[in-house]
Each structure stands twice: as C-alpha cells, then as structure tokens.
Amino acid sequence: MPHTQKKENVVEQSPHDTAVPPTQTDPAEAPLINLRDTGRFLDVLASLKCSLAISRRPSGVALLGVENGVPTLSACQLPRSMGLAVGGKRLAIATIHELMIFANVSSLAPLYPERPDYYDAMFVPRVSHYTGDLDLHDMAFDNQIVLAVNTRYSCISVIDGYFNFTPIWQPPFVTEFGPDDRCHLNGMAFHESKVRYVTALGETNTPFGWRKGMVDGGIVMEVPTGRIVASGLSMPHSPRIIGGQLYVLEGGRGALLRIDPATGAKQTVTTLPGFTHGLAEYGGVLFIGLSKLRMKRGPQGLPIEAERDELVAGVAAVDLASGAVLGILEFYNGVEEILDVQVLPDVLRAEILNPRQWAQMPSITTMRGGFWQQKPREEDEEAAAAAQG
Template identity: 70%
Template sequence: MQDSAFEDQPNLIDLRDTGRFLATLEALNCSLALSRRPSGVALLGVDNGVPTLSACLLPRSMGLAVEGDRLAIATQREVMVFSNARSIAAQYPVRPDYYDSVFVPRTSHYTAYCDLHDMALDGPRVIAVNTRFSCLCVIDGFFNFTPIWRPPFVSAFSGDDRCHLNGMAFHDRKASFATALGQTDAPYGWRDGMAQSGILMEVPSGRIVVSGLSMPHSPRVIDGELYVLEGGRGHVLKIDKATGAKRVVAELPGFTHGLAVYGGVLFVGLSKLRMKRGPQGLPIEEAGKLVAGVAAIELASGKVLGILEFYNGVEEVFDVQVLPGVRRAEIISPKQWFETPSMETIHGGMWERWDEGDGDEASAT
C-alpha cells in the first residue's frame, strides 16, 4: 500500500495483514494512531476492507495520548496537541467528500528535551513520563514541566536518566503504576544489566510489584487488571497486583512497545531491534526474524487475531492509541495547516485558503 503523505520519500510503506487484523479493526469502527521510527505519526483505519493510511513527519515522535477528539504527540522538544476537526472534515479542500476526521494542530507546549514516553490527557493538562528527569510530570503551560512523582530510590532531580522511567498506567485520572529499566540512582545506571533488571512499580508508594523484567514498557490497568509489555521477550504479561505473579498472555514476533485496548481487543506495537547498537543480550534476540507492526489480541483468550506488518518505512512502533468512530482520517502537520488553515468554534467551522493576489484577505471554503 502507498500513501500520498509519503511522496517525499523514495520507499513508501507496504502493509501485510497476517490474520484478521484489518477485519478486526473495521468491525470495531476505529482507527489507530501510531508513533513510529523513523520519525512521524501515522493514522491507520479500514474502510470497506481497504486500509486507509495518513501520516505527517514530526521530529522524533514518541509518546501519544488520546482523550475524546484530541491527540497529544510528544516530539523531540515539545508536546503537540491536535484536535479532530470532525465537523468540517468532509470539506477539507485537499480531498473533499472523503475524510470523516482531520486532525489539525491546536496547541503546542515547549518542554525542551525530556525524552517523553507514556502520556495521558487529563482535561487541559498532559501527564507524561519524563524519562530524562526520572519523574512523572504535568505539562500545562505554567512551566516547561512540573515534576509530580519520582521513584523513591532516585535521590535527586536531575536530567541524567537514572533508571529509564518509561511507562505509566493512568487510570481513574491518576497514575497508578510505572515501569523502569532498572532500580538505579546513578546517571544512566540502567544501561548495565538492562536486559533483565526491569521493574514495575506501584504509584505513589513506589512499591516494586515485579522485578527481573526484560525491558518492560506500557503498563495498563484494563477492567481492573494489570497488564505490562516485556519488550525484551516480546511478551504481553498479566500481573497480579498484590503478589507480582505474572502470566504470559501472548508471545509476539517483535519488541513489544505501545499498548491500547478497545472493544475487548489489545493492540500492541511491534518493533525490530536497533541492531546498530549491537547485541543487547535480550532473550528476543534468539527468536529469529522480528517484525515492525501492530498485533491485535483478543483480551479474553489471549488469541492473536492478526498482525499487521510494515515491510518498509517503519522500523519501530513506539506507541499505539485508539481513535474510536474513525475510519478515514488525515493528520495535518503545522506546515500543512498554515497552507490550508481551519477555524472551528462551538458554532461550527470552515477552511481558509489564501488566494494569490488577495493580499491579506482569505477565502473561506
């Protein structure tokens, strides 16, 4: 499959569905937002059995968060919040009478470099895992960010990534669990033994629920139960919150990173390994061929319903979020928005185009 959003790249994204991934996504009447490496965010849907894919290039896109019609994206030095201009999507001048959703940039928070991982939207605030500063933080425009919690074993507030805090379970409007790649208090200390020293912590107590994990990410509380991805083994785990006992829900052919649930289906991001760093001693290195893509797993049974593989253009899927009620979506970069601005209020909206020779006046469409 090819997409016009990638026309400036020689190798476009090719997709392959192994199983019933696309059928499952279409039956749920939703799309997925994916942050990927190389940089960018893609929106993936299905309409009449045909995958729809749009994307925009953003600098080092990482964590994502969705609340209603808003999509937050962490980039290299900012958090951008996009809004679905759903009421005027069908009038988008670039392709009228096609899209049911068009995500446009609405606000931007300049954070400086924080290496933001998991995020959540909480009204006007963004709650984020600030990996560089080993803390959870609030981003609301008052400061670049405001720290609200850090693991008890981290003794100082400093920008030296002491434990590679990376995952957050945000449930009932509060952070309840977090993951890190090591229980360390030395600058970049997590790099030693990261293949088997990962931990899952309770927030705010800091109690370590599970240790000895291989690169854990993306903890989530789903229907009252605790799940986490063990990237170094390609596992989806279910964790007993009281005892720390773990059960493998699914084993997948990729480094697992990014977890979302919708309609009884888990969507899990899969990545190839960054072999430019050389072997890391991860158990999954012995698994053979790994894929970049997304897996769909039935929550009740752990059955893998299908895997959507990216054959080129994507080496890693960093995060996955669900966009309910969306099939044919477009996402517009800030540069594209300035070329074709949108205006929305509670009374409706319109698209503006600056016509050559009109001076300072815009024409509405």
C-alpha cells in the same frame, strides 16, 4: 489556487497475506509504505469501527483505518515522535522538544479541499508546549492537562504551559533531579484519574545506570508508594489496568504479561514476533506495537534476539479474553519501530496535518462555525479591491 500538499505516499494492500516487500536498499527511503495483514487484523479493526494512532520511527505519526477491507494510512512527519494520548477529540503527541496537541475538526473534515466528501476526522495542530528534550513516553489527558512519563528526568510530570514541566512523582530510590535518565522510567498505568503503576528498566540511581542491567533488571512499581510490584523483567513498557487486571509489555521477550500486584506473580498471555512497545485496549481487543531492534549498538543480549530469527515492525491484535493473536499488520518498509498505539473511537477515515502542512491551508474553527482558509489575505484583499473598482 489550492496548495499542493506533500504527503507520504502509501500503498493500500489487500487484507490477504500477499504483499511483496519493496526492492529499495534502504526501506526508510522507499516511496511507498507496504503493509501485510497476517491474519484477521483488518477485519477486527473494521468490526470495531475505530482507527489507530501510531507513533513510529523513522519519525512521525500515522493514522490507520480500514475501508472496504483495505487499510487507509495517513501519515505526517514530526521530529522524533514518542508518546501519544487521546482524550475526546484531542490527540497529544510528544516530539523531541515539544508536546503538541492536535484537534479533530470533524465538522470540517468532509470539506477538506484536497479530498472533499471523504474524511470523517481531520487532526490539525492546536497547541504546542515547548518542553525541551524530555524523552516523553506514556502520556494521558487529565481534564485540561497532560500527564507524561518524563524519562530523561526520571519523573511523572504535568505539562500545562506554566513551566516546561512540573514534576509530581519520582521513584523513591532516585535521589537526584536532572536530565540523566537514572532508571529509564517509561510506562504509566493511568486509571480512574490516577497514576497507579509505572515501569522502569532498572532500580538504579546513577546517570544512565539502567543500561548495565537492562536485559533483566526491569521493574513495575506502585504509585505513589514506590513499592516494587514485580522485578526481573526484560525491558518492560506500557503498563495498563484493563478489566481490573494489570498488564505489562515485556519488550525484551516480545511478551504480554499479566501481573498480580499483590504477589508479583507473572503470567505470559502471549508472545509476539517483535519488541513489544505501546498497548491500547478497545472492545475486548488489545492492540500492541511491535518493533525491530535498534542495531546501532550491536546485539544487546535480549532474550528475543536468541528466540527469534527475524523481528517485525507492526501492530498486533490480541483477544483480551483468550490471549489469542487475531492478526498482525506488518510494515514492510517506512517503519522500523512502533513507540505508542492509541485508539480513535468512531473514526474510519482520518487525516492528520503537521504544522507546516496546516499553515499552507489553515482550518479556522470558532463557536460560530469554521472553514478552510484557501487563499492568503493579500489575494482576498486584491479581489475585494478589484470588485470595488
């Protein structure tokens, strides 16, 4: 008998701004994820013929696409998902103690017994590196290895399975090595097979010392020199080199910045109604993650707290050439923060199975073909024995 897969339920809203917020008192416990497009977000995503991988809190990863003008959302639970990386048919996801690599078994996607002839991409777990709690943020595939910003150990690391991680660079002002998050190194601009720039929340060298100055102590550094390119930033994240220019998200202001690495001059491209975290470019469009603030510590004195009455959790689409906001896909419930955003090119209807879900009905792929293993070995063995009399 096919298994009954327990997935997060989602509601597919129309592309118009007509969604109604759920009435549950705790949005994280709501059975549906309600979405609202406040612009042309879905039209843009559909025109690019791609989907988005989104790392979110409450913890998990969602794959977002568009079909016939409405969003499709596949989501799976993972323990404290953080950074993401896409390389070909691989999707890397950092969790609290592991770096998991999923494979897109696209040839098996239409054969998925739970929904035949529907999916064009199916991400299943393939490799898991047991890293320990590293608080991995930005990541990138470099051939067969993964480079990751190891925030807890204040370094850039290689994750390849030989060790829990191998540190390859740390800011020159960090003089000790340990799990004490000295500067909250968090972002990495990986371009043409090299790490070019990184972001941190402070030029600090004491355990968690960045917290005292996180309102405006953020910096952008050049790699490998460690030269500080820009300073005075409010919680910078997600540096990227796009079209030969350096872009950085200034989370504490909800801003997208363009920075001149030679002079440190900062230009605000646009501001958005959320804490900006997670940036990906595709087809001339920037996809930017938006988050609500974590209120467990109370007000943090960030500029965005005074400038915005209410923040949203979602993803914004911004035109790279003009900086115009094309639309925002807002999550009404089920999502408080977006940690990372990655583009899945040429994917329209994707599914993702976490290890527990995959183990209930494994996909088997080899050079000689593949299939979905719908029955345990014992049932196959009993059926064979019965057939033999």
